[in-house]
Amino acid sequence: SAASVPKAAGAPSTGKPPVTPDSVINLDHGDPTMFEEFWRGTGAAAEIVIPGWQTMSYFSDVGNVCWFLEPGLDHEVRRLHRLVGNAAVDDGYHVLVGTGSTQLFMAALYALSPPAAAPMSVVSAAPYYSSYPAVTDFLQSGLFRWAGDASSFTGDAYIELVCSPNNPDGAIREAVLPSGGSGVAVHDLAYYWPQYTAITRRADHDIMLFTVSKSTGHAGTRIGWALVKDRDVAKRMAKFIELNTIGVSKDSQLRAAKVLGAVSDAYELPEAAQHRLFDYGRRKMVERWRVLREAAAASGAFSLPHETSAFCNFTKETAATNPAFAWLRCDREDVEDCASFLRGHGILTRSGSQFGADPRYVRVSMLDRDDAYDIFVKRLSSLH
Ligand code: PMP
Numbered sequence: 001s002a003a004s005v006p007k008a009a010g011a012p013s014t015g016k017p018p019v020t021p022d023s024v025i026n027l028d029h030g031d032p033t034m035f036e037e038f039w040r041g042t043g044a045a046a047e048i049v050i051p052g053w054q055t056m057s058y059f060s061d062v063g064n065v066c067w068f069l070e071p072g073l074d075h076e077v078r079r080l081h082r083l084v085g086n087a088a089v090d091d092g093y094h095v096l097v098g099t100g101s102t103q104l105f106m107a108a109l110y111a112l113s114p115p116a117a118a119p120m121s122v123v124s125a126a127p128y129y130s131s132y133p134a135v136t137d138f139l140q141s142g143l144f145r146w147a148g149d150a151s152s153f154t155g156d157a158y159i160e161l162v163c164s165p166n167n168p169d170g171a172i173r174e175a176v177l178p179s180g181g182s183g184v185a186v187h188d189l190a191y192y193w194p195q196y197t198a199i200t201r202r203a204d205h206d207i208m209l210f211t212v213s214k215s216t217g218h219a220g221t222r223i224g225w226a227l228v229k230d231r232d233v234a235k236r237m238a239k240f241i242e243l244n245t246i247g248v249s250k251d252s253q254l255r256a257a258k259v260l261g262a263v264s265d266a267y268e269l270p271e272a273a274q275h276r277l278f279d280y281g282r283r284k285m286v287e288r289w290r291v292l293r294e295a296a297a298a299s300g301a302f303s304l305p306h307e308t309s310a311f312c313n314f315t316k317e318t319a320a321t322n323p324a325f326a327w328l329r330c331d332r333e334d335v336e337d338c339a340s341f342l343r344g345h346g347i348l349t350r351s352g353s354q355f356g357a358d359p360r361y362v363r364v365s366m367l368d369r370d371d372a373y374d375i376f377v378k379r380l381s382s383l384h
Contacts, residue, residue: 015220019372026348027365027376030167030324034367035217038280039259045272046262048255055250065234066096068247073097076260077210077225083264084278084314086192088204093227094234097248098241101190101211101224105161106135106244108186108207108226111236112159113143121147124161125176126356127168127327129188132161133356149356150176157182162205165191168355168363169305170323172197179206190214191324195281198312198319206230212256214324216263216277217367223248223256278314285322288366288373292326295381302380303329326364338362345383347376 015033019025039046060070078089089095098104113120122136126149133146147153150160162185164173175185187205191197193215208227213219228234241248265272289307296302305327309320328349330338337359339351352361364376 016372019369019375021375022346023372023375024346024348025368025372025376025379027368027372028348028350030214030365030367032213032217032219032324032367033369034284034373035277035281036369038275038277039217042262042275045265045275046259048258050251050254055254058247060247060250060253065094065231066238068238068241068250069095069097070250070253070257073223073225073253073257073260076257076264079264080215080260081227083267084194084199085202086194086199086314087189087208087210087227088202089227092231093229094231096226096228096234096237096241097253098224098226099245099248100213100219100222101188101209101226102131102135103241103244103248104209104224104226104237105132105186105188107237107240108209108233109136109141109144109159110240111233112184112186113141115143120144121153121155121158122161123147123150123153123158123177124163125150125173127166127352127361128161128356129163129167130350130354153177158184160185161188162186163188163190165197165321165323167191168325168350168352168357168361169327170196170321170325171305172308172321193281194278194312194314194319195285195322196324197321198310199314200310200312207233212259216259218256218259221252221255221259223252282315282319282322285324285366286320289320289322291377292366292380295377296328298381299383301330301332301383303331322366324365324367326366327361328364329361336360345379347379 060068074095077095081087081089119142122144124132136146160175160177162173162175166173177183179185187208189203189208190211191214206229211224212221263277266276296304307320309318312319330341335341339349339362342349349362349364351359353359
């Protein structure tokens with residue numbers, strides 16, 4: 001059988017195994033495999049070849065604050081932000097590269113927490129991304145520690161994580177605590193791209209985090225970037241990455257640069273216009289949200305956040321928000337733990353309790369492959 005045929009030496013892994021109608025469907029992680037279909041179609045436009053002798057040095061750009069940043073990635077990051085209009089990259093912004101935006105998040109905590117008598121408090125308004133508390137506290141640093149929901153925080157020294165659109169509920173957010181003094185905000189804009197939401201303003205916060213994981217779907221490449229206004233903060237973040245991993249894979253940076261360049265080319269070069277990532281992504285997300293809302297209504301047992309919309313400066317059209325996660329509430333009186341209820345029906349999700357919220361809620365990934373997503377929606381509609 002196919003299963004017993006050994007893989008060719010060097011054949012790449014393919015991620016989660018294929019699903020069948022009886023499979024348990026795992027939508028716990030935000031694994032962005034939905035985008036594979038798009039990138040199957042782009043061919044050489046998103047391919048790179050790296051000869052054996054290249055990318056061997058630790059260094060990329062010795063004159064840069066981020067000395068391990070490939071200039072080609074710096075260029076494509078700025079080019080894409082200028083095209084989309086979602087974030088300011090001029091006026092002295094530094095680009096820092098990280099092994100995913102997860103490493104840059106840790107670098108920001110380090111950079112913003114000078115050694116002091118008491119650790120810096122790290123907060124975010126609930127429901128907040130479940131990795132924020134986990135990543136903040138796993139090494140039990142003396143520099144910073146998780147202090148919970150920003151909405152109920154009292155104190156004047158803090159780092160507030162602002163995720164917009166928010167993981168898990170898709171809400172468009174602003175900081176809830178004041179900036180200035182000893183309070184600083186880190187803006188996680190992983191989902192501030194046209195496939196998920198209207199681009200309503202050019203964000204120009206002090207520290208903004210982005211990632212290819214959610215913009216193009218290349219989570220396995222493990223490349224994120226930070227746009228940082230202050231040179232000293234940028235230097236401290238680069239120092240963290242130097243101490244943590246002595247830089248970031250150049251091979252991955254070159255691949256990320258190629259992929260981001262292919263996204264921009266499709267909007268800027270007429271000959272590349274048939275493969276437009278944000279058009280594809282928006283079409284998919286609109287359709288997925290449409291069938292999900294139908295399924296929730298058909299079941300009568302679930303509710304979803306209300307749809308909001310706004311004028312998108314990138315597409316020049318009014319667009320609804322199509323979050324990368326569904327924040328699903330189970331309305332059945334007899335269900336107090338929605339995640340275990342769904343698990344009993346072969347659907348793995350992440351409990352609201354992990355986001356500092358009610359376990360009647362779960363977070364469901366909207367970015368899986370079509371086959372898994374279709375089975376999920378069918379199953380959900382049948383749960384009365
Ligand atoms: N921030 C948010 C809000 C996310 O949802 C994720 C991925 N789930 C990340 C950061 C981390 O992304 P990366 O793969 O770049 O580490």
